[in-house]
Amino acid sequence: MNAPDKVTRSFAFRRDRQASWRRLERTLTAAESHGLGSLTEKDLLELPTLHRAALSALSAARAISLDQALLAYLESLAARSHACVHGVRGRPLTALLRFLRESFPRAVRAHGAAVAFATAILALGVVTGFAVTATHPEYYDSIVPPGLAQGRDPSASTEDLREGLYSDGDLVDALALFASFLFQHNAQIGILCFALGFAAGIPVLWLLFTNGLTLGAMSALHHGHGLALEWWAWVLPHGVPELLAIALCGAAGLMQGHALLLPERLARAESLRRIGVPAATIVLGAVALLAIAALIEGFFRQLVHSVAIRTSVAAGMFILVTAYFAFAGRRER
Amino acid sequence: MTVTADRFDDALRAGPRVVLQTPEGVPLVMTLASVGERAYAFTIDCLFAAIGLLALLFLSLLTQFAGSSLFGAVFVLAFFLLRNGWFLAHELRSGRTPGKRRAALRVVDARGGPLEPLAVVVRNLTREVEVFVPLVLLANPDFVLDQGPGLVRAVGVVWVAGFALVPFFDKKRRRIGDLLAGTLVVREPRHALQADLVAGAADGEDSRGEPAFEPAQLAHYGVYELQVLEKVLREEPTRSLVLDAVAEKVMRRIGWTGDPREFGGARPFLAAFYRAQRARLEHDLALGRARQSKTAATERGSRPSTMHRNSQ
Structure with a gap:
């Protein structure tokens, strides 16, 4: 009878290494169920070594072993280990701070042209909505959905409109509902804007334009009743971050549309993949801006009625946002 | 041996590989x-998220919190977080959601590098349009396309439903989120380390001595047949008609004239043949001339698909 290790090299190969594979397997099972943080320091230090050993064993086994079960085992072990060693990393708080300090403002600056274009479409919507309503008030209803207008239409008196600008929230939790509703509603629109980007950017242009139309039409309505200053004082404190966020989401969608329609020398899939991450960075930042806008809209607007304070908050927001995008993340750290 | 080949050929069941x-x-x-496995994982995740919302509702009914308007705020916020955050949080933590874990799936970077957190964010943000919008549209077209002529609505439905169907047409089964993020969803099968069939001889499984094979008798089969034999030996019970039939075929092909009962039956005979054949083929493999299958050297030279790992 032949000794097995004389029979096949692959037998000896496996016999000498299987203890380390089993050790890696144990470490992976622990890491998969309780996270890398649950590993002991020894296991953690050993992990990269065991991972590389498993990969080189896989590579060798492919060359010398015809044991199918062994190959399947090593393939699955290496895949698990790869996922564990090269999986997603990072502490949430550090990642969030880095995102706000560097990634977000840098991505916006890097794609300034798209942001400018989206802003222009939004502004075009505002101007069109304003012009149409100012000259043909009968079109107001088809521009502003009744749910959004809430009685603020051409038939309303100046007093009604003024009341709308100074409405009181009577309960703090009613305000909380308002804020949360707006956050959900607006953030969902922003995400939709981004997600529609791969549809060649056309739905994004439409969303940007119609959002602008609504704002323009309502502005024209208030201007017509001599409430211009009050209206802008009401809109702009939350409007600055909100409109910017909408423009940013639109820009992200347009970037994808551009990558899809004009991939230059890349394959379309590759072109989309390259734009995916910066576009998502911009959308995530925009969601944060929408959260700020919703807080202002839900609380500040209901609690503070002074036109002077409202105007200065709007101006403050504008300066803050401009400074943020102009300077944040400029310095390499 | 071709009788058993169909039964055990993994390549027939497996999906495309990357x-x-x-x-x-x-x-x-x-x-x-x-696509079916992914839909299964997605359904499980949706169930979990729905259970979370129902639990919140139930708890608030118990505490009479449901009546207050603060509840509305909390509920809406929870809905937003579950809808967008469930997949995100789990995939950021471990590369798979509870649904994917149950379906033995995982998200990986298509280029083999580390999975970037932002890539995970991208693939989950687009789910909104790929899945939820078509679902809402199918359930209630008025909700999305509130006014508009019938033709526009019909085109809209087809257009949006088309997004959900992308994975059916992509050859790597990516959905749009995967295309944008540069990710793939792959199976993560678990294979335990099984006993080495070569080790049987060392364990004294057979006390009556091994059948000895001449070099010429080991020249009939290739890698493909060896691995089919491996599956037969691993999966068939000891007293199996399949084993008897396989042993008979092998003996006829290699010109073995003895009686397998001499060595304790079909299984010990086949195990011994497996050991000798594997030693021979692994030796040839090291020299770069291992035969791929019994037909390889004769006429067509075609390789079975399972062999691609060993072919180079």
């Missing part, structure tokens, strides 16, 4: 998840 280039330089072969 090769990931790892930073360590060893390519990993992975099987892409099927």
